[in-house]
Amino acid sequence: xxxxxxxxxxxxTKRGQNVTFRCDPISEHNRLxxxxxxxxxxxEFLTYFQNEAQLEKSRLLSDRFSxxxxxxxFSTLEIQRTEQGDSAMYLCASSLGIGPLEQYFGPGxxxxxx
Amino acid sequence: AQKVTQAQTEISVxxxxxxxxxxxxxxxxxTYYLFWYKQPPSGELVFLIRRNSFDEQNEISGRYSWxxxxxxxxxxxxxxxxxVVDSAVYFCALMGGSGAxxxxxxxxxxxxxxxxx
Numbered sequence: 001x002x003x004x005x006x007x008x009x010x011x012x013t014k015r016g017q018n019v020t021f022r023c024d025p026i027s028e029h030n031r032l033x034x035x036x037x038x039x040x041x042x043x044e045f046l047t048y049f050q051n052e053a054q055l056e057k058s059r060l061l062s063d064r065f066s067x068x069x070x071x072x073x074f075s076t077l078e079i080q081r082t083e084q085g086d087s088a089m090y091l092c093a094s095s096l097g098i099g100p101l102e103q104y105f106g107p108g109x110x111x112x113x114x
Numbered sequence: 115a116q117k118v119t120q121a122q123t124e125i126s127v128x129x130x131x132x133x134x135x136x137x138x139x140x141x142x143x144x145t146y147y148l149f150w151y152k153q154p155p156s157g158e159l160v161f162l163i164r165r166n167s168f169d170e171q172n173e174i175s176g177r178y179s180w181x182x183x184x185x186x187x188x189x190x191x192x193x194x195x196x197x198v199v200d201s202a203v204y205f206c207a208l209m210g211g212s213g214a215x216x217x218x219x220x221x222x223x224x225x226x227x228x229x230x231x
Contacts, residue, residue, distance in 0.1 A: 033218070043159070
């Protein structure tokens with residue numbers, strides 16, 4: 001059983017550009033989560049999906065952030081008009097079932113905005 | 115609001131020493147779940163354990179053990195006979211038992227453990 005994968009692993013972009021990250025969850029995991037981790041901090045929850053439905057998005061950091069999971073499999077996280085403060089590690093996780101279950105994390109995408 | 119505090123920012127131990135990582139949490143939920151994750155230098159968070167609030171039995175898994183004390187809102191993690199491979203950042207996390215909190219993990223800031231050979 002392969003783990004959660006994320007692409008790209010690193011992204012360097014100039015301020016003002018749009019970026020999109022992809023996450024492939026563990027096969028058959030119905031829940032998918034996005035977190036952001038800045039240096040020296042624990043991950044911070046952003047949003048989550050149950051199958052293709054985005055059930056919580058109020059924690060997305062601003063309206064420049066959006067996420068999709070169109071077919072209930074992979075997900076994308078897009079940041080529009082990037083700012084230097086967006087530089088961070090973006091983590092994806094998945095879990096199987098419903099309720100308070102352990103989440104399995106991918107390796108993350110490290111974003112650097114110059 | 116939920117909160118997790120890991121007061122120890124960094125700990126250094128010599129190989130084979132025992133080490134305890136502290137975790138204190140705050141929640142208004144009567145049912146909740148506590149987790150520990152390991153983040154090695156490679157960066158990927160590795161799940162270690164989940165504990166339910168209604169089960170205060172301590173748990174041991176090899177060199178790892180966890181002490182859950184509801185009375186002090188603590189969920190401490192002990193590594194016995196530490197090894198260099200244990201060097202990582204360890205995160206304690208909390209999840210609510212129902213409603214809006216039952217899907218998001220609230221993490222502490224982590225404790226960086228360095229095991230010196």
